[in-house]
Amino acid sequence: IGQYIHYEESVHSTQKIAHRIAQEGAKEGTVVVAEEQTAGRGRLDRAWYSPKYTGAWMSIILRPSIPPQQAPQLTLLSAVAVVQAIQEVTNLSPDIKWPNDVLLNGKKLVGILTEMQADFDRIHSVIIGIGINVNQQETDFNEQIKHIATSLRIEKGEEINRAALMQAFFLKLETLYEEYLKNGFGLIKVLWETYAISIGKRIIARTMTANIEGFAKGITDEGVLLIEDDEGVIHRIHSADIELSA
Numbered sequence: 281i282g283q284y285i286h287y288e289e290s291v292h293s294t295q296k297i298a299h300r301i302a303q304e305g306a307k308e309g310t311v312v313v314a315e316e317q318t319a320g321r322g323r324l325d326r327a328w329y330s331p332k333y334t335g336a337w338m339s340i341i342l343r344p345s346i347p348p349q350q351a352p353q354l355t356l357l358s359a360v361a362v363v364q365a366i367q368e369v370t371n372l373s374p375d376i377k378w379p380n381d382v383l384l385n386g387k388k389l390v391g392i393l394t395e396m397q398a399d400f401d402r403i404h405s406v407i408i409g410i411g412i413n414v415n416q417q418e419t420d421f422n423e424q425i426k427h428i429a430t431s432l433r434i435e436k437g438e439e440i441n442r443a444a445l446m447q448a449f450f451l452k453l454e455t456l457y458e459e460y461l462k463n464g465f466g467l468i469k470v471l472w473e474t475y476a477i478s479i480g481k482r483i484i485a486r487t488m489t490a491n492i493e494g495f496a497k498g499i500t501d502e503g504v505l506l507i508e509d510d511e512g513v514i515h516r517i518h519s520a521d522i523e524l525s526a
């Protein structure tokens with residue numbers, strides 16, 4: 281992973297480029313990196329703020345032979361890799377927040393967006409988009425996000441070498457990906473649960489239709505969050521915003 285790097289100064293979104301070159305046959309492990317994204321995208325069609333020379337904005341092309349329903353596992357795997365890389369390079373220990381945010385001191389540090397090109401039963405490619413806030417300063421964040429976002433530089437109090445961080449990330453990602461292809465999701469799931477703040481705690485999950493409060497037991501192999509409420513009923517949460525309950 282990271283053997284072929286497609287580097288750009290400024291792009292709309294590295295995801296878009298990765299989709300295009302994946303369609304044109306780019307090899308597995310190809311990475312698209314940009315200094316700036318003018319239309320960075322997040323989940324749920326949100327914008328992802330990606331100013332120049334401050335972050336690690338990248339999209340990784342994978343071509344795993346797994347059923348398309350298992351692709352979400354790669355999002356969880358990527359979160360583990362990014363946490364490990366950040367620990368190694370900065371000594372900071374970010375938390376994972378289900379489904380796929382990486383936080384430091386409760387503020388968002390990393391966003392992950394996984395998309396795939398697939399037929400009914402076969403994956404052509406999985407595009408993992410990762411944005412790491414690396415060297416932004418407080419003044420670089422606008423009013424809207426400054427209370428909810430942070431960067432490694434803000435947390436560490438010094439500038440971080442972005443290339444070293446990306447390199448560490450590609451290595452961790454490759455190691456975990458090889459483990460995953462060989463032995464399945466088991467170890468990745470255990471690692472994910474150790475880095476996840478919510479697991480083993482009381483939380484509230486706000487879904488489209490209800491608020492569910494209870495004990496976060498863990499995740500399934502599909503990445504579904506399991507919450508046990510006070511009556512002992514287990515709820516399977518596919519999509520929600522979660523909060524630790526008071």
Ligand code: BTN
Binds near residue numbers: 319320328391392411
């Ligand atoms: C989220 O938390 O909503 C996911 C954010 C993902 C952002 C990354 S930055 C690199 C890649 N290109 C994009 O346009 N988005 C992803």
